[in-house]
Amino acid sequence: MKFTIACLPGDGIGPEVSESVVRVLNAIAEKFSHQFEMSDYLIGGCAIDATGNPLPEETINACKSADAVFLGAIGGPKWDDPNNKVRPEQGLLKLRSELNVFSNIRPLTVFPTLLDASPLKPELLKNVDFIVVRELTGGIYFGAKHKGKDFATDECRYSVREVERITKVACELAMQRDKRLTSVDKANVLETSRLWRDVVTGYVAENYPEIQLEHQLVDSCAMKLIQEPAHFDVILTENMFGDILSDEASVLAGSMGLLASSSLGDGCGLFEPIHGSAPDIAGQGIANPYASILSAAMMLRWLKLSNEADAVEQAVQQAIADGVLTRDLNSDSQVSTVDATNAVVELI
Numbered sequence: 573m574k575f576t577i578a579c580l581p582g583d584g585i586g587p588e589v590s591e592s593v594v595r596v597l598n599a600i601a602e603k604f605s606h607q608f609e610m611s612d613y614l615i616g617g618c619a620i621d622a623t624g625n626p627l628p629e630e631t632i633n634a635c636k637s638a639d640a641v642f643l644g645a646i647g648g649p650k651w652d653d654p655n656n657k658v659r660p661e662q663g664l665l666k667l668r669s670e671l672n673v674f675s676n677i678r679p680l681t682v683f684p685t686l687l688d689a690s691p692l693k694p695e696l697l698k699n700v701d702f703i704v705v706r707e708l709t710g711g712i713y714f715g716a717k718h719k720g721k722d723f724a725t726d727e728c729r730y731s732v733r734e735v736e737r738i739t740k741v742a743c744e745l746a747m748q749r750d751k752r753l754t755s756v757d758k759a760n761v762l763e764t765s766r767l768w769r770d771v772v773t774g775y776v777a778e779n780y781p782e783i784q785l786e787h788q789l790v791d792s793c794a795m796k797l798i799q800e801p802a803h804f805d806v807i808l809t810e811n812m813f814g815d816i817l818s819d820e821a822s823v824l825a826g827s828m829g830l831l832a833s834s835s836l837g838d839g840c841g842l843f844e845p846i847h848g849s850a851p852d853i854a855g856q857g858i859a860n861p862y863a864s865i866l867s868a869a870m871m872l873r874w875l876k877l878s879n880e881a882d883a884v885e886q887a888v889q890q891a892i893a894d895g896v897l898t899r900d901l902n903s904d905s906q907v908s909t910v911d912a913t914n915a916v917v918e919l920i
């Protein structure tokens with residue numbers, strides 16, 4: 573089959589990990605006789621430098637007409653001045669909202685040979701396998717913003733419809749798993765969280781009575797993620813809490829460089845590693861490509877190419893088991909981004 577994929581390498585290590593994805597998809601195309609038409613488009617800081625706009629119209633149009641979008645990472649110190657009117661992050665947020673990808677799915681698995689890569693005790697990491705379902709196009713990220721001379725505001729807003737549609741996504745995932753759902757909010761303080769909790773409770777009771785639902789406050793959830801991570805199956809939460817908790821969760825896996833994500837809505841799918849542009853190691857060829865390659869596997873599964881997705885995931889698992897680890901996972905390692913990608917491509 574033939575697919576069009578828009579690649580948005582972005583900034584920092586983005587282009588390096590994006591190159592890994594292109595190579596892996598080419599290997600899959602060859603093995604399974606597909607055609608992936610991949611072209612690069614600008615987003616983030618490099619787009620600001622080239623056009624003054626963090627999300628040029630050309631990129632939006634290419635993403636909208638593609639079958640799927642891969643994004644590397646955006647941002648970096650060059651564009652970080654808080655007084656800048658134009659920022660790389662605006663490009664990513666606009667892309668999420670233009671594509672209406674309201675559900676961000678971030679699976680967390682602990683690879684058995686990487687128990688020592690996490691600062692947590694290995695016995696805590698046994699049976700850790702959960703998914704964070706993060707609402708991605710609402711909440712405080714997208715509310716009205718104001719910066720005055722003596723004060724600033726960020727509005728946090730959620731509608732019933734926004735909460736219902738993301739709850740449905742989380743419930744569908746829970747039904748394929750252990751049927752346990754943890755909804756995370758700050759209902760003791762925030763009105764949006766009280767609405768969130770009411771809507772989730774009602775929606776699950778009415779549509780998914782088999783699901784065991786619990787509510788946790790975000791502060792205590794942050795603690796429980798470290799104290800008893802195996803407790804969780806599907807975590808459902810709003811935009812900002814999901815951003816924070818998923819970075820925290822990545823510590824369980826041993827590195828941010830392992831966590832993939834998909835962002836889905838009713839149309840196009842956007843696939844990206846959860847890590848950022850890592851300017852400290854950009855251009856050195858030592859970034860971990862596995863999060864991006866695993867995001868490509870999520871892309872393949874979403875394109876209904878499940879054997880192809882399995883092939884990619886198994887190749888990454890095998891490469892990890894074989895000890896092909898970049899520096900984030902083994903500080904003595906000399907394995908480069910290209911070495912790790914070669915290992916995956918060969919295994920495919």
Ligand code: IPM
Pocket residue numbers: 646647661664665815846848
């Ligand atoms: C993420 C990132 C983004 C976010 C930034 C780059 C805007 O941290 O995808 O988690 O906060 O959503």
Ligand code: MN
Pocket residue numbers: 815816819846
């Ligand atoms: Mn984040």
